Amino acid sequence: MAKWWWFAGVLCLAATAGAKDAAPAAADPALEARMLQIAAELRCLVCQNQTIADSHAGLAEDLRRDIREQLASGASNEQVVQYMTDRYGDFIRYRPPLKGSTAALWVGPAVLLAGGLLVLVLVLRRRARLQPDRFEPDEGDDRDAGEDLGEPVARP
Amino acid sequence: MKSLRFIIPLALFLVVVGFLAVGLKLDPRAVPSPLINKPAPAFVLPRLDDAAKTMRRDDLLGKPWVLNVWASWCGPCRDEHPQVLALARGKHAPIIGLNYKDARDDARDWLRQLGDPYTASLSDSDGRTGINYGVYGVPETFVIDKNGVIRFKHVGPLTATVVQTRIVPLLKELNG
Numbered sequence A: 001m002a003k004w005w006w007f008a009g010v011l012c013l014a015a016t017a018g019a020k021d022a023a024p025a026a027a028d029p030a031l032e033a034r035m036l037q038i039a040a041e042l043r044c045l046v047c048q049n050q051t052i053a054d055s056h057a058g059l060a061e062d063l064r065r066d067i068r069e070q071l072a073s074g075a076s077n078e079q080v081v082q083y084m085t086d087r088y089g090d091f092i093r094y095r096p097p098l099k100g101s102t103a104a105l106w107v108g109p110a111v112l113l114a115g116g117l118l119v120l121v122l123v124l125r126r127r128a129r130l131q132p133d134r135f136e137p138d139e140g141d142d143r144d145a146g147e148d149l150g151e152p153v154a155r156p
Numbered sequence B: 001m002k003s004l005r006f007i008i009p010l011a012l013f014l015v016v017v018g019f020l021a022v023g024l025k026l027d028p029r030a031v032p033s034p035l036i037n038k039p040a041p042a043f044v045l046p047r048l049d050d051a052a053k054t055m056r057r058d059d060l061l062g063k064p065w066v067l068n069v070w071a072s073w074c075g076p077c078r079d080e081h082p083q084v085l086a087l088a089r090g091k092h093a094p095i096i097g098l099n100y101k102d103a104r105d106d107a108r109d110w111l112r113q114l115g116d117p118y119t120a121s122l123s124d125s126d127g128r129t130g131i132n133y134g135v136y137g138v139p140e141t142f143v144i145d146k147n148g149v150i151r152f153k154h155v156g157p158l159t160a161t162v163v164q165t166r167i168v169p170l171l172k173e174l175n176g
Helices: A002-019 A029-039 A058-072 A077-088 A100-129 A139-150 B004-025 B075-089 B104-114 B128-132 B160-175
Strands: B044-046 B054-056 B065-070 B095-100 B120-124 B140-144 B150-155
Touching (some): A058 A077, B075 B095
Parallel strands (some): B065 B095
Antiparallel strands (some): B044 B054, B140 B150
């Protein structure tokens, strides 16, 4: 049994090793981690719902290589992101900067939420002011509930 | 006041329909390029027909030109090729091919088979020039003016409509 677990463990390791780039990745694990951290924030423009870190598209591989090279030559994370935005626009960033053209993206959900809450509050307030006779009586529910309880149940 | 009950939902519905109708016609793959009206990135690349000769971006200054990114492995490039050939026949401007991440022999065979509309094709074998031009979906086409500024970009295969309504008029304006 112990042997079996050991074997399964090795298989898992092999699987994760295969999923990574066969590239010169292992050369500098710290740099590789920074590269993946940046790449995880960038959209792969070939398969738009994947990040550059996830994608196997040729372009994503090339861009990972570019990020790696720039970090190796001493660029900061911000400089790398700027390099990408200069070429591919804000669209490449999963977290675009807040500015005129992206304002709707950032503020929109909050505005919708505020609007929904406002409508909810208005409706509840108006209902609270209504006379009780404006509401349908609950007797139907009560009767049903009573019947349910009164149903004959075989008990020992 | 009572009629508001019907008008407000109807108005909201029409707004949503409006957004959806516009959204249907947008192409999510057409990403606005930040490079429009910016200087075309510099390059020094070997020519496809003779790797010993290189061409630089600055060699092309002085008149407008078209940069067409293509590859022999790219299916849509084959689809757009008749349009590139037609554009070349119009002699509006030199068309420079950027042969993106391709094998030299495959690329040459491809041109031999389908016809060569390019004044010159340049080998971008590792795709670095492509990245500098923000290329993400081959084929792509750029129009660059005589000062080396990118004036127009089209992503995806050229169509007769794009060539006739956008590229040819722009080249005429830039030449004029």
